[in-house]
Amino acid sequence: MKPALFSVLCEIKEKTGLSIRGAQEEDPPDPQLMRLDNMLLAEGVSGPEKGGGSAAAAAAAAASGGSSDNSIEHSDYRAKLTQIRQIYHTELEKYEQACNEFTTHVMNLLREQSRTRPISPKEIERMVGIIHRKFSSIQMQLKQSTCEAVMILRSRFLDARRKRRNFSKQATEILNEYFYSHLSNPYPSEEAKEELAKKCSITVSQVSNWFGNKRIRYKKNIGKFQEEANLYAAKTAVTAAHAVAAAVQNNQANSPTTPNSGSSGSFNLPNSGDMFMNMQSLNGDSYQGSQVGANVQSQVDTLRHVINQTGGYSDGLGGSSLYSPHNLNANGGWQDATTPSSVTSPTEGPGSVHSDTSN
DNA sequence: GAGCATGATTCGAC
C-alpha cells in the first residue's frame, strides 16, 4: 500500500510541477541582462581579450588624435580596464563555482530526501533551474557593478575636460596668425578650418572651439590682445613684404618696360585674403584684386608703414594701433569687412578678397 | 596655493 501511495503522490506532483514549469520556462531573455552583456562585450570586459585594448581604449586613442603625449595615460587606462576584467572574471568564476556546488548540494539533499518523501527527478531538475535563476540574478548584479566601474573609469580617463591639453606653441601660432590676418572677419570656412586643423594636428571642432574662444576673448579685452595682434601683424607683414618684393622682382624681370602688366594681378601671398583688407583699414586704400600688380609699390609702402608701426608707433600716428576695434560694430559683433564705410565702398563680387565663406 | 590662461562644454538665439 505504501509504495503505491508513494507513486501516486509522485504522479500528482509531477503533473502540477509541469504546469508550473510550463509557465516559467519560456521566459524571454532579460533585456537588462542583454544590455549589460552587450556593453561588457563592447568594452572588452567580457568575451575574448583584445590584445590589451578595447573599443573604449581605441576611442581614447582616436580622441587624442593619435598623439603619443598621453599614451602613458592610455596604457594606464588599459591597465585599469584589464584589472576590472580580471576582477569580473574571477568573481564570475566564483559565482559559477558556488552555483555548481550549491546545486550539487541541493541535488544530493533532494535525492536523499526522495527516499522518505515523494521527490521525482523532474522536481529536482526544476529546483536546479530555480537555483540557476537565483545565481544569474546575482551575476546580473556583478555585471551591473562592473559596467558602473567601467563607466567611472571612462569618465575619469576619457572626459575631454579632464584631458585638456594646451595646444602646441606652433599650433597656437598658426591659429593666431590666421586670426589676426583675418581680423576683419575671423570666421574660417569649413575648408579653412580643415586646413588649419591639419596644420595644427588638431581636430576641426578644436579649431572651431579655438576661434569661438578667441573671438569672444578678443572682443572682451581688445587692449590686452593689441600687442599680440601687432606681433602677428608684423610677422604677416614681413612674410608679405618678402612675397611682394619677389613679385616686384618677378614683374621687372618679366617685363622691364611695363612693370605692372605682367601677371594679370595674380601673385600669391600667404593669407593674402584679409591681409590686404587689414591694410586697407590702415591706410584707407581699398584693395582691388585685379589691381594688385598696379599697386605693388604702394603695397610695399604700406607694408613698410606696418612694420614701422609695429616697431613702436613712432611714425606720428598718435598711438593708433594696427588692429583697432573698428572691426567690431556697435553691437559688439564683427563688422563685415565688406560693409560700405564712409571712406571706401568695396563691392563684394567675384574679385572679392574674402577667403571666408561661412559668414 | 592663488590667480590667470586656455580648451571644452552648455545653453539659448538665430
Place this chain on the structure above:
DNA sequence: GTCGAATCATGCTC
C-alpha cells in the same frame, strides 16, 4: 547647423 556668452575644469606661472 553655427554663433556668442557663460561657465567649467585643467594647465601654467608666480
